[in-house]
Amino acid sequence: xxxxxxxxxxxxxxxxxxxxxxxxxxxxxxxxxxxxxxxxxxxxxxxxxxxxxxxxxxxxxxxxxxxxxxxxxxxxxxxxxxxxxxxxxxxxxxxxxxxxxxxxxxxxxxxxxxxxxxxxxxxxxxxxxxxxxxxxxxxxxxxxxxxxxxxxxxxxxxxxxxxxxxxxxxxxxxxxxxxxxxxxxxxxxxxxxxxxxxxxxxxxxxxxxxxxxxxxxxxxxxxxx
Amino acid sequence: xxxxxxxxxxxxxxxxxxxxxxxxxxxxxxxxxxxxxxxxxxxxxxxxxxxxxxxxxxxxxxxxxxxxxxxxxxxxxxxxxxxxxxxxxxxxxxxxxx
Numbered sequence: 609x610x611x612x613x614x615x616x617x618x619x620x621x622x623x624x625x626x627x628x629x630x631x632x633x634x635x636x637x638x639x640x641x642x643x644x645x646x647x648x649x650x651x652x653x654x655x656x657x658x659x660x661x662x663x664x665x666x667x668x669x670x671x672x673x674x675x676x677x678x679x680x681x682x683x684x685x686x687x688x689x690x691x692x693x694x695x696x697x698x699x700x701x702x703x704x705x706x707x708x709x710x711x712x713x714x715x716x717x718x719x720x721x722x723x724x725x726x727x728x729x730x731x732x733x734x735x736x737x738x739x740x741x742x743x744x745x746x747x748x749x750x751x752x753x754x755x756x757x758x759x760x761x762x763x764x765x766x767x768x769x770x771x772x773x774x775x776x777x778x779x780x781x782x783x784x785x786x787x788x789x790x791x792x793x794x795x796x797x798x799x800x801x802x803x804x805x806x807x808x809x810x811x812x813x814x815x816x817x818x819x820x821x822x823x824x825x826x827x828x829x830x831x832x833x
Numbered sequence: 834x835x836x837x838x839x840x841x842x843x844x845x846x847x848x849x850x851x852x853x854x855x856x857x858x859x860x861x862x863x864x865x866x867x868x869x870x871x872x873x874x875x876x877x878x879x880x881x882x883x884x885x886x887x888x889x890x891x892x893x894x895x896x897x898x899x900x901x902x903x904x905x906x907x908x909x910x911x912x913x914x915x916x917x918x919x920x921x922x923x924x925x926x927x928x929x930x931x
Contacts, residue, residue, distance in 0.1 A: 622913075622914075625913075625914045626913050626914060629914065629917060638835075638838070639834070639838060640834055643834050643838060643839075643842060646842055647842045647845070647846070650842065650846035650850075651842070651845050651846045651849050652849075653849050655877075656845065656849060657845070659880075659881075659884060660841060660845050662884070662888075663884075664837075664838075664841055666888075668837070670837050670840055670841055670844070671844075673841055673845075674841060674844040674845050674848060676880065676884070677845045677848075677849070678845065678848040678849060678852060679876060679877075679880055680876075680877050680880060680881075681848075681849045681852050682852060682873055682876060682877075683873070683874075683876075683877055684849070684852045684853050684856050685852060685855065685856035685860045685863055685864070685873065686856065686860060686864055686870070686873070686874075687853075687856065688852075688853045688854070688855075688856025688857040688860055689856050689857065689859075689860020689861050689863070689864055690860075691857060692857060692858075692860065692861060695857070703857060704854065707850075707853040707854060707856070707857050708850060708853060710853070765896065765921075765924050765928075767888060767892075767896075768892075768896050768899060768900070768920065768921065768924055769917060769921065770888060771885055771888045771889065771892075771896070771900055771903070771920075772899075772900070772903045772916055772917045772920035772921065773913065773916075773917055774881050774884050774885045774888070775885060775900065775903045775904055775907050775916060775920070776903070776907045776912070776913040776916035776917065777881055777913065778878055778881040778882055778885065778907075779904075779907035779908060779911055779916070780911060780913070781877055781878040781881070782878065783878075787875075787878055790875060790878075790879060791878060791879065791882040794879045794882045794883050794886070795882050795883075795885070795886045796886075798882070798883040798886035798887060799886045799887075799889070799890055802886070802887055802890040803890060808887045808890075811883070811886075811887060812880070812883040812884060812887055813883075815879070815882075815883035815886060816876065816879040816880045816882075816883045819875070819878075819879030819882065819883070820872050820875045820876055820879050823871070823872075823875035823879070824868065824871055824872060824875070827871055
């Protein structure tokens, strides 16, 4: 467990910066600092928190904001599935704690280490996960406390801070030229739909579905040829 | 804090935890369907791009320009904080000097 706690530290520092920035944004959109603490410890999925807070601030559509956030978290279906063999002999309570403590960083690190050393397992996952959730909760809280003391960032383009964060998050997900095409079409279709309908929630949904269809079509074509 | 903010936190926490638990117990079955798996893999990127497009739909030309800078920084660095800082700096400079 200690090994996991130490090995994750460099990644935790990166997450702390990101968490601090998110805390500022959340505080500026009206969340009290303790609400940020609560959200970070209960959700423990950074990108979905950013997306949900941004949607909530700009649309005030509760369900839309939660849906956008959880849609981003659907990747945890695959991540949690991969933990199945690792956790199979553990009691249910341990399993539930372990999936909650598993985020992108400590999951990737545990499996990368395990590929080299099969003795690495649940304690490593839990140790690194504990460090990640603590870092995330503390840094977002610190950001939120700081965020209430700084002037109104909306004047300086708070909305753009979210856009820039989304751009960086998307970049980290880019898998190759197939994505460039499907993302390009998502961008154009969503932009046109927002302009035409004025309904951003609908446009985001329809634009994403269109992009996913393009991606499936491209993958099908490359696998046939 | 408003009740809507409370609800948002509870909804997001409950749904995210459900996804994790469903993944643990049924994830293997879900990922057996290749099309579903491909769609799930493509979803986060497309969703983020749709969010970017929406936030830019009514934005000024300065913000479009700063976003282009952020895209270039993101492609080159693949670093979240650097992208936000350089994007923000370019927006600030545009607003100050033009």
